[in-house]
Amino acid sequence: xxxxxxxxxxxxxxxxxxxxxxxxxxxxxxxxxxxxxxxxxxxxxxxxxxxxxxxxxxxxxxxxxxxxxxxxxxxxxxxxxxxxxxxxxxxxxxxxxxxxxxxxxxxxxxxxxxxxxxxxxxxxxxxxxxxxxxxxxxxxxxxxxxxxxxxxxxxxxxxxxxxxxxxxxxxxxxxxxxxxxxxxxxxxxxxxxxxxxxxxxxxxxxxxxxxxxxxxxxxxxxxxxxxxxxxxxxxxxxxxxxxxxxxxxxxxxxxxxxxxxxxxxxxxxxxxxxxxxxxxxxxxxxxxxxxxxxxxxxxxxxxxxxxxxxxxxxxxxxxxxxxxxxxxxxxxx
Numbered sequence: 274x275x276x277x278x279x280x281x282x283x284x285x286x287x288x289x290x291x292x293x294x295x296x297x298x299x300x301x302x303x304x305x306x307x308x309x310x311x312x313x314x315x316x317x318x319x320x321x322x323x324x325x326x327x328x329x330x331x332x333x334x335x336x337x338x339x340x341x342x343x344x345x346x347x348x349x350x351x352x353x354x355x356x357x358x359x360x361x362x363x364x365x366x367x368x369x370x371x372x373x374x375x376x377x378x379x380x381x382x383x384x385x386x387x388x389x390x391x392x393x394x395x396x397x398x399x400x401x402x403x404x405x406x407x408x409x410x411x412x413x414x415x416x417x418x419x420x421x422x423x424x425x426x427x428x429x430x431x432x433x434x435x436x437x438x439x440x441x442x443x444x445x446x447x448x449x450x451x452x453x454x455x456x457x458x459x460x461x462x463x464x465x466x467x468x469x470x471x472x473x474x475x476x477x478x479x480x481x482x483x484x485x486x487x488x489x490x491x492x493x494x495x496x497x498x499x500x501x502x503x504x505x506x507x508x509x510x511x512x513x514x515x516x517x518x519x520x521x522x523x524x525x526x527x528x529x530x531x532x533x534x535x536x537x538x539x540x541x542x543x544x545x546x547x548x549x550x551x552x553x554x555x556x557x558x559x560x561x562x563x564x565x566x567x568x569x570x571x572x573x574x575x576x577x578x579x580x581x582x583x584x585x586x587x588x589x590x591x592x593x594x595x596x597x598x599x600x601x602x603x604x605x606x
Contacts, residue, residue, distance in 0.1 A: 279355065280316040281454060281487050282340070287313045287349035289332075289339045293562070305562045309335040311511035312349070314588070319454065322481065322488040324502030324519075326495055326534065328558060332511040333491045334378070337459045340489070341373055342366050371401040374448035378460040380440035384432040391428035394418065394446045401451055417446045421476060438469035442476070449480065455487045463493060470494075474501055495538050499523055507531045510561060510569040513588060517595035527597040529574050530554075568600070576601060 289310040310332045317323050325333050338344040340351060342358070351358040353369055374397070377383035384393055395414045398405055405413075415425040421442045432440055441461060448456050458477065462470040478501050481488055492498050498505055505522045507515045507530060515528040526532045533554050554573045559565055565572045571581035580600050588596040 278318065280352075281319045281354065282317040283350070283352035284316075284340070285314045285350040285352075287336070287339060287351065288347040289335050289344050290347040307561045308511050308564065309344075309561065310339060313508070313511075313513050315506055315513070315516060317455070317487055317489060319487050320481070320485050321504065322490055322502045324498035324505040325489065325491045325508060326493065326498055326505060327508035327514075329493070330510075330558060330561065331508040333508055334459050336508070337375070337457045337489065337491055340457060341370065341375060371397070371451045372454045373457065374451065374453040374455075375457045375459065376441070376444050376448050376461045379464050380437050380444055380461075381432055383444055384440055386432050389429050389431055390418070390423070390435070390443050391415075393432075393443055394450055397447060398450050413450060414446075417450055420480075421446045421449075422472075436469075437465050438472060441465065441473055445473075445476065445480070449484070452484075453486070455489065457489045457491075459491050460493065461490075462497060470497065477501060495523075495534055507534065510559060510564055512569055513596075513598055514570065515595075515597045515599075516588070517597075521593070521595045527591075527595070527602045528599050529576055530570050568598070 287310055291307045292304050293307055327333055335344055339346050346359045391414050395410045398410050423442055462473050474497055490501055502519055504518055506513055509530050515531045526535055556573045559572060567582040567584050568586050571577040586598045586600045588598045589602055590596050
């Protein structure tokens with residue numbers, strides 16, 4: 274029996290906390306703590322896409338930035354190819370950054386307006402591979418531009434001369450120039466038109482297949498995540514509610530929050546859309562400065578009981594690789 278390869282990325286009990294004034298208008302106000310990411314754990318394997326979904330403010334982008342040490346972790350563990358990166362030195366992070374690249378949410382804002390497309394795409398190569406000659410670097414840039422749907426004739430254009438979708442293609446090319454093992458995509462299509470979103474998602478899926486990339490794909494749109502991800506992690510107020518395979522989550526989500534997110538996906542058939550019952554969440558998203566006790570979702574959960582406010586539910590496995598943080602998951606919520 275063949276052994277399963279070790280994970281490319283192992284995250285265990287990762288925490289990212291930010292101290293803030295509880296009243297920003299007064300410098301002498303007491304300090305509070307925003308637990309942007311609170312005890313998140315997952316594995317990511319080579320060639321796999323893990324989708325991360327949840328409402329705005331649930332900690333998705335903070336998680337992404339913590340994986341590259343753009344936000345230092347408060348506690349927990351990040352193992353990259355078996356190497357512990359929490360607490361690693363600047364030199365150690367510099368050594369692995371060529372293997373972990375990022376595509377940002379706002380395609381235009383993530384590009385230097387004073388640099389041409391060719392300079393932007395080639396910059397990581399200049400920094401991490403100074404041994405590559407200028408001529409070879411220029412050739413790699415042109416080859417990669419063609420690979421992501423741009424033309425070599427656009428190499429000397431500036432970001433403001435491109436559309437939003439083209440700017441995101443530049444960002445993708447910049448992320449791929451170092452031939453990384455993992456690309457973290459922080460809502461890469463949320464700022465784009467729907468038709469352009471499909472093009473970018475299809476491009477990422479094609480590049481992953483051809484290059485064997487691992488992707489961490491963050492998005493609000495569960496339909497987009499379903500298209501590109503093999504596994505999906507659902508986050509709420511900094512914590513993991515559910516991790517499951519795409520098939521398990523979209524066919525039989527176990528957590529009430531996952532079920533509510535799936536119920537919000539529109540159906541393209543107008544007649545079926547009018548007929549289906551709605552599963553609306555009550556109340557508003559709690560303040561991350563003062564999260565609810567126990568299960569952070571219990572204030573909006575339709576099946577919450579006294580136990581939910583008293584104890585934090587652990588991630589429970591169903592024996593098939595799917596995990597749910599709900600006291601009543603085994604009862605078939």
